[in-house]
Amino acid sequence: MNNQKKFELYKNMLLTRRFEEKLTELCKIEGKIPGMMILCTGQEAVAAGVCGALEIDDVIITNHRSHGHLIAKGANLKELMAEIYGKRTGCNKGKSGTLHLAVPEVNALCTTTVVGGGIPIAVGTAFAQQYKKQNQITVCFLGNGSTDEGSFHEALNMAALWNLPLITIIENNVYAGAQRTEEITRVKDLADRAVSYGIPGEIVDGNDAIAVYEATVNARARCLAGEGPILLECKTYRWRGHGEADHQVYQPKDEIAAWMSRCPIKKLQEELLQEQLLSEQDILNIEAEIVKEVESAVQFAEESPWPAPQEALEDVFV
Amino acid sequence: MQQITMGQAIQQALSEEMRRDPGIFIAGEGVGKSIHESPVMPTYGLLKEFGPGRVKDTPVSEAAIAGLAVGASVMGLRPVVEIMFNPFFTIASDQIVNHAAKLRYLSGGKSTFPLVVRIKTGAGIGAGCQHSHNLEAWVAHCPGLKVVMPGTPADAKGLLKSAIRDDNPVIFIEDMMLNFVPGQVPEEDYTIPIGVADIKKPGKDVTVVTWSKMLGVALKAAAQLSKEGIEIEIVDLRTLVPLDKETILQSVRKTGRLVVLHEATRTGGFGGEIAALVAEEAFGTLKAPIKRVAAPDIPVPFSPPLEQFYIPNEEQLIQAVKSIIG
């Protein structure tokens, strides 16, 4: 892995973190951000590591916790923010909001909030890639809870049967809603589920961006070699609640603290400092640059116009 | 009388019924341990009172949740299962549409399926179309399912008790915004029969047939129209299946005019059914064309001005009423 890449992963994670911290702040202001707000704070290494290993033409299909995935895939930050605000300049003209952000420009073709709803679609995109003999793959991001849906099993079985170029990423962040993984499944490692489809299932440290990146590089090569799908279980943790309105009463404080001490961003930062690829001054510079980028996204969203009510009628059919 | 919200009324119906009948259990995603530890939530406190044997937190598995209800009910239990948001009913729909609705018939009347599926619905929460989609017409179209959609806390409590005691599959659809609207609810044990509409406001000029959250819109419009000397009669269906045809027809025979108001999108909506009923059975008494006020045929958008545009409002109802009064 080259130094440039490490640098890129670091910046991506930091950008996502600051973007979402800003959202946490904005959610506290009454009436600022409509609807639910579901953040991936603490899980940035999965997003940055996986998307860092992809080409722009590779497809991602993601879920309700998508900010990190989309930012790492290269979505326009201003348009993301404006969409979250519900403004006309948002990437989906205010139709989708934070929960269904779609950014086809970077091949982030679908964000679904239907748990498990994304993976059958990922079978379709991977099928199209294989059918058209494109040298590309599909990545589907799922939460641990989604592996309990029938759609997960049906889709992976079919993808395996047809050797589709599909990487399934399970972001095991310990919870699905208020339920802990062990309260809703007897499988300890969700990677084991791969056995029943006859495909490999690997466990990856989801707080280690480099480990995630390397696992994805290998998985991608396997897909491109025509060896079929693979499942990567990234073990990580969600620092925030299921949504910003969730007060996390069911999440032990010491558990949150323990995972926060394993911050994926701090981890990579320390490595970069140790290897002298980054100086304290560089960190300050990057930080300042990123804060500016987030601020200008917020400003863009704030200053953007609301859609006119009648625009609700547009975009149903071509 | 107590002043409580629909969420609290449903909580009371559930807990009172569970105390009464040990065969009742509830299941769903977060019906016990929830991210919303709040007394306004319909299943608040039930895990503590009844324990994990009767309050089953499930995996995120709608098909299995629905099938659980079908299988357990044919064995004589009385499951009340929850589907978190109406759009996710599509995942549960095989078990409900192809099995719950049909198995009594397929058994030649020998088996019964006393189950309730509680489903949250409604626009206005700013969560977009994968959380907000009113699909009552879909379930109403399946013979074998009763469909209940209360518009007040008191109706919700009495109707849910009836639904739980009913030996048929009942789809009980709760509008999320109503969870926050308080109303008067009797303290004593009472039921409201399924299949009986309620006249929420009498009037002589125009019949407005509605249900669920749109009842509030109709009441607001009524107050404004009254000031102009127009008295609408509001028929709150409360139950779509079985349909209280007589109350609708009687009202239309009296007023000679009909507007149907619902939040679901217009095309193929249940409003068409009401209009057809009146056209078939009370055509002669109509003094004006039947009107429908409904959402436009689009998915529920996220952005606040777009979402507000989607939801039918008083102004549209008032316009529709006036348009058929000469």
Ligand SMILES: Cc1ncc(C[n+]2csc(CCOP(=O)(O)OP(=O)(O)O)c2C)c(N)n1
């Ligand atoms: C089909 C469906 N059922 C229920 C929900 C409600 N819901 C949203 S997120 C969630 C938990 C998902 O957990 P997981 O897949 O582990 O993802 P995480 O939120 O932990 O990232 C649930 C039950 C939904 N969105 N879709």
